[in-house]
Amino acid sequence: MHKTVPPATVERLPLYLRCLEELPPSIEGISSSDLAALADVTSAKVRKDLSTLGSYGVRGVGYSVERLRFQIRLALGLTKERGVVVIGVGNLGRALAGYRGFGEAGFSIVGLFDVAPEVVGSEVGGLTVEPMRRLNPVVRTTDAAIGVIATPAAAAQGAADRLAGAGIRSILNFAPTVIRVPEGAEVRRVDLATELQVLSFYMHQEGRE
Amino acid sequence: MHKTVPPATVERLPLYLRCLEELPPSIEGISSSDLAALADVTSAKVRKDLSTLGSYGVRGVGYSVERLRFQIRLALGLTKERGVVVIGVGNLGRALAGYRGFGEAGFSIVGLFDVAPEVVGSEVGGLTVEPMRRLNPVVRTTDAAIGVIATPAAAAQGAADRLAGAGIRSILNFAPTVIRVPEGAEVRRVDLATELQVLSFYMHQEGRE
DNA sequence: ACATGTGAAGCGCTTCACAGCG
DNA sequence: CGCTGTGAAGCGCTTCACATGT
Numbered sequence: 001m002h003k004t005v006p007p008a009t010v011e012r013l014p015l016y017l018r019c020l021e022e023l024p025p026s027i028e029g030i031s032s033s034d035l036a037a038l039a040d041v042t043s044a045k046v047r048k049d050l051s052t053l054g055s056y057g058v059r060g061v062g063y064s065v066e067r068l069r070f071q072i073r074l075a076l077g078l079t080k081e082r083g084v085v086v087i088g089v090g091n092l093g094r095a096l097a098g099y100r101g102f103g104e105a106g107f108s109i110v111g112l113f114d115v116a117p118e119v120v121g122s123e124v125g126g127l128t129v130e131p132m133r134r135l136n137p138v139v140r141t142t143d144a145a146i147g148v149i150a151t152p153a154a155a156a157q158g159a160a161d162r163l164a165g166a167g168i169r170s171i172l173n174f175a176p177t178v179i180r181v182p183e184g185a186e187v188r189r190v191d192l193a194t195e196l197q198v199l200s201f202y203m204h205q206e207g208r209e
Numbered sequence: 210m211h212k213t214v215p216p217a218t219v220e221r222l223p224l225y226l227r228c229l230e231e232l233p234p235s236i237e238g239i240s241s242s243d244l245a246a247l248a249d250v251t252s253a254k255v256r257k258d259l260s261t262l263g264s265y266g267v268r269g270v271g272y273s274v275e276r277l278r279f280q281i282r283l284a285l286g287l288t289k290e291r292g293v294v295v296i297g298v299g300n301l302g303r304a305l306a307g308y309r310g311f312g313e314a315g316f317s318i319v320g321l322f323d324v325a326p327e328v329v330g331s332e333v334g335g336l337t338v339e340p341m342r343r344l345n346p347v348v349r350t351t352d353a354a355i356g357v358i359a360t361p362a363a364a365a366q367g368a369a370d371r372l373a374g375a376g377i378r379s380i381l382n383f384a385p386t387v388i389r390v391p392e393g394a395e396v397r398r399v400d401l402a403t404e405l406q407v408l409s410f411y412m413h414q415e416g417r418e
Numbered sequence: 419a420c421a422t423g424t425g426a427a428g429c430g431c432t433t434c435a436c437a438g439c440g
Numbered sequence: 441c442g443c444t445g446t447g448a449a450g451c452g453c454t455t456c457a458c459a460t461g462t
Binding site: 005010011013014015017018019022038039040075076077078082084091092094095096098099101102104105106107145146169170171172176177178180184186188190191192193194195196197198199200201202203204205206 | 214219220222223224226227228231247248249284285286287291293300301303304305307308310311313314315316354355378379380381385386387389393395397399400401402403404405406407408409410411412413414415
């Protein structure tokens with residue numbers, strides 16, 4: 001029944017969820033191959049992925065869109081809104097603060113923090129930027145669950161330490177460096193330069209042999 | 210000799226390169242296990258990855274830092290600077306335009322484009338935002354190689370089509386939607402909501418059995 | 419009849435462990 | 441001796457193909 005969901009599947013569940021949420025309300029059911037076409041994956045992958053959540057399809061018919069949305073949200077733990085704190089209010093931090101996709105995805109920014117005195121106190125995306133020493137109390141009172149690091153590389157490890165110290169165990173790191181966190185904490189890294197360099201590889205490779 | 214580099218390795222090469230570039234000039238050699246520690250991977254992985262580029266290590270000693278940097282840059286096709294055009298100058302587009310990491314990684318933004326008349330003509334990060342119809346000529350004259358989509362989801366497919374039409378075959382998509390491109394083009398997707406939702410899964414999972 | 423759910427096969431990545439070589 | 445480079449084993453993900461169920 002509740003087998004453990006493989007990491008590769010976990011990475012695709014948000015994709016499926018997004019595709020399902022883009023469907024017009026008139027569409028009540030969907031087959032694995034139709035969903036596969038929307039998500040640009042194979043239908044076998046869709047079926048295997050969904051089957052790890054349980055048997056929610058109907059043979060000969062397909063899946064109920066609404067049921068699927070519910071089950072994926074459940075599996076991802078999106079049953080309640082999760083608070084996000086952002087450290088580093090530079091270009092990227094500002095972009096994150098103004099990003100509307102948060103709410104739709106089940107998250108809300110509950111705190112912006114920076115070390116620079118000239119930034120602290122300014123209003124960004126409806127929130128006032130606070131000094132780092134306010135991190136712990138804000139995390140405590142808002143019950144924030146996720147920390148986003150949007151600092152320069154040199155400040156990233158320090159930010160991670162502060163987040164860990166505040167009890168945050170899920171970190172999204174936009175700084176272009178590897179950060180170390182205590183056992184039990186989870187870090188995901190998003191690195192623009194890496195993405196471009198990977199594209200560069202395949203571009204470069206094209207002309208080969 | 211030049212075996213094909215596995216995708217998993219390609220994704221790690223930028224990481225190694227970054228770690229190597231952060232080293233002080235005094236360090237001339239490095240072992241696979243030291244590099245592994247910096248990159249937070251296993252030493253066997255480092256050796257296997259580097260061996261696909263050729264045999265550039267010295268048994269009993271390690272790798273020459275400079276040689277490794279050169280070989281990784283070569284493999285990634287970072288021998289010449291590559292031009293990047295950005296479509297969509299909202300919060301994210303602005304953040305990208307101001308991002309300093311581009312240059313260090315071997316890229317430079319050569320064009321910013323938007324459909325909104327109130328944005329076109331404004332100066333962002335040292336470049337003037339241009340209307341979409343200027344895309345083709347700019348790509349042609351600058352020989353831009355990569356397109357970044359920083360539009361809202363609804364405009365992403367159109368942006369991708371325009372990029373493909375301009376001859377761009379490497380696309381980095383920040384819009385939260387799946388885009389389709391012609392055969393032979395490469396797309397990488399960076400999705401904030403997906404990252405947060407994956408974190409949410411593991412957070413949620415923690416309390417289990 | 420038709421689409422799901424799933425064993426089984428296939429494939430690629432990771433890890434192991436050691437031969438090879440400076 | 442120390443560390444690289446690499447076959448071989450182990451493991452997980454993907455794909456196949458069909459039994460299963462409505």
